[in-house]
Amino acid sequence: xxSIPFNTDNSPSVILELIxxxxxxxxxxxxxxxxxxxxxxxxxxxxxxxxxxxxxxxxEGSRLCGIVSMEDVLNTMDEGLIEDDAHKHMTRNVIVxxxxxxxxxxxxYMDKYHYGRFPVLNMNKELVGIITSRDxxxxxxxxxxxxxxxxxxxxxxxDSVESGSQEMNFICHRYDFENAGKASTEIKKALKKRxxxxxxxxRIAVASYELEINIVVHSEGGGMTFVxxxxxxxxxxxxxxxxxxxxxxxxxxxFSTANDWIRSLGFGAGMGLPNVKRVSDExxxxxxxxxxxxxxxxxxxxxxxxxxxxxx
Amino acid sequence: xxxxxxxGKLNYECLVSEGDENEILDGYxxxxxxxxxxxxxxxxxLITIQAHKNTVAVASLAGITVLLICNNRPAPDDMLAxxxxxxxxxxxxxxxxxxxxxxxxxxx
Numbered sequence: 558x559x560s561i562p563f564n565t566d567n568s569p570s571v572i573l574e575l576i577x578x579x580x581x582x583x584x585x586x587x588x589x590x591x592x593x594x595x596x597x598x599x600x601x602x603x604x605x606x607x608x609x610x611x612x613x614x615x616x617e618g619s620r621l622c623g624i625v626s627m628e629d630v631l632n633t634m635d636e637g638l639i640e641d642d643a644h645k646h647m648t649r650n651v652i653v654x655x656x657x658x659x660x661x662x663x664x665x666y667m668d669k670y671h672y673g674r675f676p677v678l679n680m681n682k683e684l685v686g687i688i689t690s691r692d693x694x695x696x697x698x699x700x701x702x703x704x705x706x707x708x709x710x711x712x713x714x715x716d717s718v719e720s721g722s723q724e725m726n727f728i729c730h731r732y733d734f735e736n737a738g739k740a741s742t743e744i745k746k747a748l749k750k751r752x753x754x755x756x757x758x759x760r761i762a763v764a765s766y767e768l769e770i771n772i773v774v775h776s777e778g779g780g781m782t783f784v785x786x787x788x789x790x791x792x793x794x795x796x797x798x799x800x801x802x803x804x805x806x807x808x809x810x811x812f813s814t815a816n817d818w819i820r821s822l823g824f825g826a827g828m829g830l831p832n833v834k835r836v837s838d839e840x841x842x843x844x845x846x847x848x849x850x851x852x853x854x855x856x857x858x859x860x861x862x863x864x865x866x867x868x869x
Numbered sequence: 870x871x872x873x874x875x876x877g878k879l880n881y882e883c884l885v886s887e888g889d890e891n892e893i894l895d896g897y898x899x900x901x902x903x904x905x906x907x908x909x910x911x912x913x914x915l916i917t918i919q920a921h922k923n924t925v926a927v928a929s930l931a932g933i934t935v936l937l938i939c940n941n942r943p944a945p946d947d948m949l950a951x952x953x954x955x956x957x958x959x960x961x962x963x964x965x966x967x968x969x970x971x972x973x974x975x976x977x
Binding site: 737745755765770822823826828829836 | 901902904917919921923927929930931932947
C-alpha cells in the first residue's frame with residue numbers, strides 16, 4: 558500500500574519542484590512527545606491516549622534509542638506485559654530521516670517501509686521532530702494551494718470581453734494641461750480590464766503619459782494612437798510640428814527646450830523621452846523639422862518576454 | 870500602513886480622503902513630475918509642492934495613492950476634484966518637503 562499517492566519521479570514539474578524545495582524540517586512536527594527507556598508500556602499507552610498519537614520515540618537525553626508504536630502496546634497488553642519497561646518492547650532499529658532532507662525522501666520512505674511516522678534527527682543525531690503522513694498531506698495541500706493561486710494569476714483572463722486586438726485614438730492640443738493625461742488614464746483602464754500585470758501597465762502608462770505631455774508642451778498639437786494586441790501594446794504619438802532639430806540631443810537626459818512656465822509645473826526636465834525609451838521594449842523616433850515628430854513605443858504584455866527588460 | 874493611520878499620526882490637514890484606505894509601502898519626494906513618473910515606487914506617498922491637476926494624473930498613472938502638499942501651497946479645486954475621482958487622498962502641511970519627508974519616513 559502506498560500511503561501517499563505521489564510519484565516522486567514523474568509527477569508534474571510543479572509538484573516535483575515542491576517536494577524537492579520543501580525540507581523535512583519545514584513539514585515535521587517539532588514538539589515531539591517522548592518517553593524514557595524505563596517508562597512502562599502502560600505509561601506510554603497513556604501518553605498516546607492523551608496526545609492522540611500512535612507512536613512514541615524512546616529517548617535518552619536527546620539521543621533516540623527506539624520507538625514504541627500502538628501495535629507494540631497492543632501486543633504487550635495481549636501478553637499481559639503492559640507493566641514492562643519500554644526498552645524491552647520498543648523497536649530498536651528505527652528508520653530515521655534527517656531534517657535537511659527534501660520532503661521527497663519522506664514520501665519515498667513512507668512508501669518503502671510502510672511506517673506511519675519517522676523520527677527526524679539533526680546533524681548531531683539529536684531527535685528534533687517527527688514526521689507523519691498527515692504532516693506531509695497537510696503541508697502539500699497548503700503548498701499546492703499557494704502554487705495553484707500563483708498559476709491561476711498567470712493565466713490570462715480568457716473570459717474578458719476585450720481580449721482581441723483593439724485600437725484607441727486621442728487628440729492632444731497644444732498647452733491643454735487640463736486634459737493632459739486623459740489618453741494615458743483611458744489606456745490604463747482598458748489594460749486593467751484585460752487583467753494585464755500591474756507593473757507592465759505602469760510601464761505603458763509612463764511611456765504614454767510622457768509622450769502625451771510632450772505633444773501638449775512642445776508641439777502644435779497631435780494625437781495618440783494605442784494598438785492593443787494580445788501580447789503587446791503599441792503607442793504611436795504623432796504631432797504636426799515643429800519637429801526636433803537634433804533627435805540625439807532630445808534623447809539625452811537633462812536636455813530640454815521647455816520654458817520657465819512649463820518647468821514651474823514640474824515638466825520640461827529633459828527626462829521625458831529617455832523615460833519612454835527606458836520602459837519600452839521597442840522604441841523609435843522620427844522627426845523632420847517643419848513637419849513633425851512621430852514616436853513609436855512597443856511594450857510586451859506577456860511576462861516571459863518582458864522579463865528581459867531591465868526593471869524600472 | 871494605511872493612509873488614514875499615517876495621516877492621523879502626522880495631524881496634517883486633510884483635503885481629500887478618498888484614498889484613506891490604501892496601503893502605503895514607500896514614499897517619494899520630488900517636484901519634478903517626470904522624475905515622479907519614472908522613479909517613484911508604487912503605493913508611495915508623494916511629498917511635493919506641485920499642487921495642480923497634473924500632479925494627480927501623474928500620481929494616478931504611477932500608482933501613488935496619497936499626495937502630501939508642503940509649504941501650505943494652495944490646492945486648486947479642480948485638482949481636489951480629480952484626486953477624489955481617482956481615489957487619491959490629498960493632505961497639506963506647513964512643513965517643507967525636507968521636514969515632511971523625515972516625519973513620514975519615521976512612520977512607514
